[in-house]
Amino acid sequence: MSISTSPALRLRGLQKTYANGVQALKGIDLEVNRGEFFGLLGPNGAGKSxxxxxxxxLINRSGGSIEVFGINTDEDLEGAKRLIGVVPQEININQFEPPLQIVAQQAGYYGIPWREARERAGECLRWMGLWDKRDTMSRSLSGGMKRRLMIARALVHGPRLLILDEPTAGVDIEIRRATWSLLKEINEAGTTIILTTHYLEEAEALCKKIAIIDDGRIVKDTDTRSLLRQLVTETFVLDPMQPLERAPALPDFVTRLREDGSFEVEIEKGVGLNKLFHALDNAHIQVSSMRNKTNRLEELFLGLVEESKGRAASAPQPNEVTS
Amino acid sequence: MTNPEATEDRNPTARNPMQTLRSVSDEQRSRLSEAWVGFATTVRREVHRVVRIWPQTLLPPVISTCLYFIIFGPVLGDRIGQMQGVTYLQYVTPGLIMMAVLTNSYQNVVSSFFGAKFQHHIEEVLVSPMSSQSILLGYAVGGVFRGLVIGAVVGLVALLFADLPIVHPTLTIAVAVLTSVAFAFGGFINAMVARNFDDITIVPTFVLTPLTMLGGVFYSVNLLAEPWQTLSYANPILYMVNAFRYGILGRSDMPIALAFGVLTLFIVGFYTAALWMLRRGIGIRS
Structure with a gap:
């Protein structure tokens, strides 16, 4: 397949067994198309990182193959690396160097001559709002600034594929939203983005495609919209004007009373909210506010992970007699 | 109240670099040219590090070596008398310079590479297309730079205390450079296998210092009784110190060709081992 039509990333049968015998990846197959904003979700220890x-x-694989824009890493690892920018989960900048030096050096590692490297670094730092801090020791930057610095460093060589491992972990909501907007702009400029995250709200807001990984296997790989369509029911929490003492009986709806006098209503896929409002009117229940019980993707995610664990538990163990 | 970090962050007038920056994968540079730039960047970073923290990197070895000059010159030197036809201070000075060169070349690479591992910013280099040779040579040149700068400063200070004729200047420089290169590669290996700060002090404390002290810096190996004299020939530092002394004073306990052979062996051996470990990712990739 030619480089111009090949996907941004193709993983085939990716396996990893650590020295302590832990099998972290059990044959991952994944394809990320160019220009996509792709989310890789999974619980802790699922195999995302x-x-x-x-x-x-950064980690040696035990088996399988990797292609980046059609370049097989076994054949041309350096060529594949040129196309990738990476923002790790942990802060991994040299705390004793200033931002301009860190970003320009990164450009240098990609073979960009020093003068051009500094110009590129300046451009990235200006865009990230770090230009004024260019000569400040990195250890004195705030947590949010350090994260932006890591993004600037990952962008300086103009990667076609940007990989971010939980870029908003541990940052407050405002910085998280600012990072989202930044990532959207990067993606809109044509860069393929792969994001791992714990925040399902983040994946729903940003990613057009999502893969869910659990226990070293991909349990779902589809576009976000189709994934959300798989939701059979959605649960809403309704706050009545007066706290209720028991769950209201609403025809065609399952309801549950909550401790604070509010109640939950399960609405099946395809049932309009108007029907619920009509039932509430008939029951003379005045509602002051209404919200989703959980993020929609979260419900689906938990269901898929539970399903995957159930399958793993019922699968025959290697030492069992299966005849 | 809004978070100042979130509001003062982005520059609304700056252009999105992903719209303006040409991808490095579209550049028409040769791989060789890229490898050179990567190597030069690493060297620049390492040299900058040595200079930036000069009170830690350059000053202490110069002070400690000066103390040796004071002790073995005015304080003890006259009582010890001559050795191989020169004053004792003249005799020990080449060894002291060499000691400063090799320990600093070693320690620079150990501390810089292990520091990068410890803070995880070694990942900056590992995710880039830089070759293992460029990474290894870049770090090694940083170590050589520090070793030679300190060697030069110590040598200049030594001139205040002793007359150093420098009989074979080219050979002197060659031995200093080669020794520095060998120990820079050695330091790289130590840093790769080190898992904590103890691991980067074990080799300098329990291997390097004893070998240096027993490597003919302070005495001629010919003064030793058997079996210590024969055992001393197994110490590689003995050859380096004697070759350097030959360059400065024209005196050596062993053939110079053999010393160059030992140096070459160590450089090739350490380089091959360090490169193999780096390619395998020992200590840096799980």
């Missing part, structure tokens, strides 16, 4: 680590060559 291991996958990212292998793609960025």
């Amino acid at each position: 291991t996958t990212i680590g292998i793609v960025t060559s």
